[in-house]
Amino acid sequence: MKIGILGSGSMGSGIAQIAATAGHEVILYDKNKEALTKTSKNLRRILNRLVEKGRIDDAAANAIFGRIYLVNNMNAYAECGLIIEAIVENLEIKKSVFQQMESIVRDDCILASNTSSLSIASIAAACEKSERVIGIHFFNPAPLMKLVEIIPAVQTNDKVLEESQKLIDSWGKLTVITKDTPGFIVNRVARPFYAESLRILEEGVADVPTIDWAMTEIAGFRMGPFTLMDYIGNDVNYTVTETVFTAFYFDPRYKPSFTQKRLSEAGYLGRKSGRGFYDYSENAKNVEPIKDIKLGKRIVERIVAMLINEAADAVFWQIASKKDIDLAMTKGVNYPKGLLQWADEIGIPKCVKRIEKLYKKYGEDRYRCSPLLRKMAKKGTTFF
Ligand SMILES: NC(=O)c1ccc[n+]([C@@H]2O[C@H](COP(=O)([O-])OP(=O)(O)OC[C@H]3O[C@@H](n4cnc5c(N)ncnc54)[C@H](O)[C@@H]3O)[C@@H](O)[C@H]2O)c1
Numbered sequence: 001m002k003i004g005i006l007g008s009g010s011m012g013s014g015i016a017q018i019a020a021t022a023g024h025e026v027i028l029y030d031k032n033k034e035a036l037t038k039t040s041k042n043l044r045r046i047l048n049r050l051v052e053k054g055r056i057d058d059a060a061a062n063a064i065f066g067r068i069y070l071v072n073n074m075n076a077y078a079e080c081g082l083i084i085e086a087i088v089e090n091l092e093i094k095k096s097v098f099q100q101m102e103s104i105v106r107d108d109c110i111l112a113s114n115t116s117s118l119s120i121a122s123i124a125a126a127c128e129k130s131e132r133v134i135g136i137h138f139f140n141p142a143p144l145m146k147l148v149e150i151i152p153a154v155q156t157n158d159k160v161l162e163e164s165q166k167l168i169d170s171w172g173k174l175t176v177i178t179k180d181t182p183g184f185i186v187n188r189v190a191r192p193f194y195a196e197s198l199r200i201l202e203e204g205v206a207d208v209p210t211i212d213w214a215m216t217e218i219a220g221f222r223m224g225p226f227t228l229m230d231y232i233g234n235d236v237n238y239t240v241t242e243t244v245f246t247a248f249y250f251d252p253r254y255k256p257s258f259t260q261k262r263l264s265e266a267g268y269l270g271r272k273s274g275r276g277f278y279d280y281s282e283n284a285k286n287v288e289p290i291k292d293i294k295l296g297k298r299i300v301e302r303i304v305a306m307l308i309n310e311a312a313d314a315v316f317w318q319i320a321s322k323k324d325i326d327l328a329m330t331k332g333v334n335y336p337k338g339l340l341q342w343a344d345e346i347g348i349p350k351c352v353k354r355i356e357k358l359y360k361k362y363g364e365d366r367y368r369c370s371p372l373l374r375k376m377a378k379k380g381t382t383f384f
Helices: 010-021 033-052 058-067 074-079 091-102 120-124 158-170 193-200 208-218 225-232 234-247 258-266 293-316 322-332 340-347 348-362 369-380
Strands: 002-006 024-027 068-069 082-084 110-113 134-137 147-152 174-177
Touching: 002 010, 002 074, 002 091, 010 024, 010 068, 010 134, 024 074, 024 348, 033 058, 058 068, 068 074, 074 082, 074 091, 074 322, 091 110, 091 120, 110 158, 120 134, 120 208, 134 158, 134 369, 147 158, 147 293, 147 322, 158 174, 174 322, 193 208, 193 225, 193 234, 193 258, 193 293, 208 293, 225 234, 234 258, 293 322, 293 340, 293 348, 293 369, 322 340, 340 348, 348 369
Parallel strands: 002 024, 002 082, 024 068, 082 110, 110 134, 147 174
Antiparallel strands: 134 147
């Protein structure tokens, strides 16, 4: 099957590489000629590096590169069985390109969007055959990240869902199915990792390196929340939080942080600008963490309790299956443990107690305990 990719930016070119590696001919279209030239050079460089590392041989690299056709005209999409759109995150522009694509493609061609924050239903609504539209959400960098979220819209046909999942699975990815709600699984369930850490910082409970130390050394996360925010970029991370917050009708649970907003406004974007929560300049001296185990444990308990609450609520609202929620967080963002499994290990009544303690202390809706956790604590049940 020929695969079409719309947009040759960081996501589009990564997805094109995956599909071509899986043996498909790929039609990669971008309206910007310079972007196409840049992508072609980048892809060649990436494939050469894979050869240097011994991951693939020369012939395979040439074959993969040869299967990617860079075009600046959508007409070549006429022969594709699936097209994945990865252009600018703007609903009106996405709607208009989906309409354009529909006038070119075969009747049985599946049209997918890689959007991180827009509703698939609203994109599908722009199409005549809205039942062929689906969300296929890769993570950055796409060739390296194993997880892909598959998002059927209310309009999506079951066969389209089934075929899309089967195809992406055959590319060696791990797929999870999620409801068409803001943030899907990962960008929703992960919010407290950032939000609660920022809150702990803003309250003066602990400083940046101490919170990062607690979350890596005690909780076992690969990166501390502030190191990760600096890595993602404070501008990008803030925007995701703000988008999720707005999309959830300003639910205080997702409230963005002024601290991060100000850093972003100041141009302290993180690694890419040389400064964020940490200073990345040469000879910079960053503050050492206070390695107080008691304080560290308190930090971990608070952040993990809020993460578990979010994951439990995603089960409560039937966003995805319990298995897929845990898979998404362990395989997608490398959490040391699935949050629901973690909840079972801590003990559901203990989790409820921790969350209710926060709620009592602050009296804020942000700390309301998921009804599912409370019910489970009462009944003495576990997730798995
Ligand atoms: N960057 C990430 O971490 C990430 C992760 C998951 C999903 N996404 C989503 O993937 C999509 C693309 O993100 P990105 O980071 O690759 O963007 P990007 O800015 O790197 O690339 C976008 C590309 O689309 C092209 N483009 C813009 N409008 C177009 C149009 N009308 N027709 C054809 N080409 C057009 C641009 O020339 C550019 O090359 C967005 O919807 C984003 O939300 C991004």
